Amino acid sequence: MTSSDVDARRRPDEPEKPIGQDGATGATGATGATGAADTAKQGEKVVELQRKVIQLEKAVESHATVDQAIGIVVALGKLTPDQGWTVLRETSQHTNMKLSRIADLVVAWGCAGELPENVRRALDASLARARATSECTEPTA
Numbered sequence: 001m002t003s004s005d006v007d008a009r010r011r012p013d014e015p016e017k018p019i020g021q022d023g024a025t026g027a028t029g030a031t032g033a034t035g036a037a038d039t040a041k042q043g044e045k046v047v048e049l050q051r052k053v054i055q056l057e058k059a060v061e062s063h064a065t066v067d068q069a070i071g072i073v074v075a076l077g078k079l080t081p082d083q084g085w086t087v088l089r090e091t092s093q094h095t096n097m098k099l100s101r102i103a104d105l106v107v108a109w110g111c112a113g114e115l116p117e118n119v120r121r122a123l124d125a126s127l128a129r130a131r132a133t134s135e136c137t138e139p140t141a
Contacts, residue, residue: 062100069103072110077127078136087126094122 070084077087088106092099095118102119109115115123 062103065107066100066103069106072106073123073127077131078134079127079130080135083130083134087123087130090126090129091119091122094126095119 066088069088070081073079073087074081074084077084079087088099088102092102095102097119105115105119106123
């Protein structure tokens with residue numbers, strides 16, 4: 001892609017100019033005004049993209065923790081992964097805590113052996129409901 005693809009002000013027969021260099025007069029007619037405005041817009045875009053990268057990194061990390069918690073719940077309750085997800089979701093709803101926080105607690109519980117009492121009660125109740133309808137079968141040898 002060239003600057004002519006994104007810069008409607010440049011005629012196709014004009015040579016390309018580096019970003020921020022509009023020659024003697026910018027689109028506004030003032031020397032360098034467009035260059036400064038373009039630089040400011042680029043700076044804002046960089047900041048916005050940096051925020052998005054941070055948000056995506058957090059989402060990936062949270063997703064990994066949720067997957068680990070699902071695995072713990074699946075192994076503990078002899079459930080399917082879908083049922084494990086449902087158990088975490090229900091526990092989140094019944095404790096009024098974010099699902100990512102429940103996942104953090106379940107993963108830490110797997111290591112430390114401690115779980116807050118309200119989370120433990122909600123998790124136990126949800127596990128009991130899921131076990132009653134578990135779709136898992138014993139593996140055959």
